Amino acid sequence: MRLPNFVWVFEMLCLLGIFSGIIFAEKLTLAENGASDYVILVSPQASEVERYAAAELQKYLGQITGSRLSIETRANGKPFIVVGNHPLARKIRVASRYAGDDAFRQKTAGANLFLKGATERGTLYAVYNFLEAQGCRWFTPAIPQLAGHHEFVPKRATLAINATDSFKRPLMKYRKRDGDIGRRSNTAATWTPILEWAAKMRANSFSLSLRAYEEHRELLKTETEKRGMILQVGQHDVMNEFLAPQKYFAAHPEWFGLIDGKRTLRARGKQVIFETANAKAMKTFENNLIAYLESRPEIDVFQLWLADAGLWSESAEAQKMGAPAERMAIFIQQITKALRSAKLKTKISFIAYSFYTEPPRNMNFEPQTILEFCPINQNHSFSLDDAAAPENRKYYEQLQKWIKRFPGEVTHYSYYAKFSWRSLPVVLPLQIAREIKNWHRIGEVGTSIYSEPGNWLALEFNHAAFSRASWEENFDAEKWYDEYLQARFGAAAQAMKRYHALATRISLEALIPQSADKNDTRDFQDLLAQTQAAMHEAMEKADTPDAKWLVGKLAWQPEYLALALRFRDAQRAEDKEQMNQLRGAIARLIAARANDGTTLDRGYGYQLMQEDAPQ
Structure with a gap:
């Protein structure tokens, strides 16, 4: 519906800050003491992505400030945050290098804020960028195993931002x-x-x-x-x-690959690719x-x-x-x-x-x-x-x-x-x-x-x-x-940084075939002891509930490294009895935690890793 001209004139004046009471202010106070005068604006023709971006902004601003900003298509004299391609944002240009460029711009004008992308996806990223600037952090997906420890959202009685005009674009397309x-x-x-x-x-x-x-x-x-x-x-x-074999193989074996003189679906332990030279x-x-x-x-x-x-x-x-x-x-x-x-x-x-x-x-x-x-x-x-x-x-x-x-x-x-x-x-x-x-x-x-x-x-x-x-x-x-x-780790940060470096070195240099360069893992026993000590220090220094939870989730890893090192030695010594015992010990360790956020259901030694199918 076409709005009366005076409405658009009024809202454009708001855009310039004339009716906002804050003309070219250094800071925009978006919320104070759990209340806000602002509305979130989307176009009447907003896309599904833009509406989702507005809803995300509304959700997280509500968590930060305790104030729920309404999502509207018209400001009606209120200061506003525009999300996406609202008519009031038509003069906000976002440079684009190619079709689908996810660049975005964050710009203040008077008392108002514009979050606009070169694409609708870019608008969603502009919202997340803005929320990160307010202190939001998204560490992991909120999957059932990690929910409650997956993000940090600050609480602020007052949320004020500086006047800005910033532009960001992705490195990779x-x-x-x-x-x-x-x-x-x-x-x-x-x-x-x-x-x-x-x-x-x-x-x-x-x-x-x-x-x-x-x-x-x-x-x-x-x-x-x-x-x-x-x-x-x-x-x-x-x-x-x-080209489903169960549908076509019996009637058309010539459509499938020939290995060792035989039309087949598998050979030498691998799948056989169909006969791409056959036109039919x-x-x-x-x-x-x-x-x-x-x-x-x-x-x-x-x-x-x-x-x-x-x-x-x-x-x-x-x-x-x-x-x-x-x-x-x-x-x-x-x-x-x-x-x-x-x-x-x-x-x-x-x-x-x-x-x-x-x-x-x-x-x-x-x-x-x-x-x-x-x-x-x-x-x-x-x-x-x-x-x-x-x-x-x-x-x-x-x-x-x-x-x-x-x-x-x-x-x-x-x-x-x-x-x-x-x-x-x-x-x-x-x-x-x-x-x-x-x-x-x-x-x-x-x-x-x-x-x-x-x-x-x-x-x-x-x-x-x-x-x-x-x-x-x-x-x-x-x-x-x-x-x-x-x-993530608070007072345990430096201990976990040492742990990362030590554990990574053991994994890459002693255990993972593509990078392991030692014939004997005994050289890594001192590193293992240092790794265990770093994890122990992190457990002692973790000083917040989230840090204690996270370090506790990872605390079993040094035991896993120790068993994997022993398995690698048994493997090199071709000691099959010892390999089987250690494989069982690792399997039990993994089974107790499978898919808990720290490990998949197959541990080191599930197969001899040099023989694993490429993955």
Whole structure:
């Protein structure tokens, strides 16, 4: 409805501060003694994301001040906080570098405040940025295991802010959270808290396995749309879903891979990729995928991954297509072309992974295709670009080739929350920050990291640092780390910082195969003693209920490290009896805590880690 002109004139005068009683004031008092004169303004045509952003602002300001600001479309003479694209904010410009840029601006004008993004998602981030400036902290998702200890919201009798005009924009274009790689510990009860936390950390994309998405589709669709997140679905399930062996194998065995002269689904302990050289098999796969995506228009990016480290067909027609990397390129290009012919807007992403991290010669990919580079065996004792680790250096050189030659966008599929670490303590916030800054420098445009709730606390600092480094252009990781330690552990902060360094060194140098460089773990007994002492000191110094709770949750980790070191020695000595005894001891230790926020349900020694499937 068109408002009378005098109403708009009146509200524009309010915007200038004429009726506010505070003209160009140095501070805006938003609330005082549990009361506020302010209203939150959204456009009458506000999007779902903008309305959600306004509701989040209302909720947290209420918790901070005790005052509930109403959400309106008109100010009616009151001072206001505009959230998003209200008509009064039409002259507030937010610079944008590309479609979907999540930049935002926070600006005061007279007594009024504007929180506006270049995208509706950017507006949500502007709200969270503003709340963080008031002292809010979101440490972990509010999953059942951690609820009540997941955030800090200050209480203030008076909430006043300085006049400001600030602008922020993300370092990385894509900031993805992988929600269900392997379907380990996420449930219907954890999806919403994970997504809530991810949005607060400025993640703009969320990915799921096909099975997980279909199992929880309505919930996941609702929660991602509410936050304007880019929805990615697919992963390693896709081959069996769109060329289902139970449906096609009996009638068309020639559609499936040939290994050792036999058409088969599995060989040598691995899945076999279907016969991509067979035109009818490919056409059937295409048609089934297109039908699925037509029925799921909410999916923004389809993750076209084949079997995890699967075997490629040895048939003569397949061999003519070239090495696996070349066949993968042809497969991706053909499917992408089919989707465009079907007028689908869904983007395709794929992974440079396993035995095709080396780029193919064929680079006839469409520009909207997304590549995720996956250095599965990175030695995390070093950054990817560190020549001291030969495997890392090889990956880094391959990554640079992809960036130089690939016509689409290259993103980084990281392993800083790696499953095969078996929830061992590995805390690397400073290295993460350096890595992400370098990935951006050389031309990558996105990052991703696993988001399993079951062992969140074991990797909390990695999760938080990864999010900050992916968003902030000038992230001061050292300052952030010290402040985060203080916020989480209080008087125990320095003891936990020592514990992080010691425990991480034991995990990486003695236990995790990709980085362990010692044949004998006896050299680590002194480090283990120091680790135990640091944890004991932290337990004694923890001085707040939250710090005591958190240190108490992590206090079992030194025992886990000690058992893992003994298991590693038994493994190297090929003492199977001792290995079995220690495996049992570790299993009991893990079972008592499985998915409690500190560990997943599989501990060190579940399998010989060198033989684990890449994860």
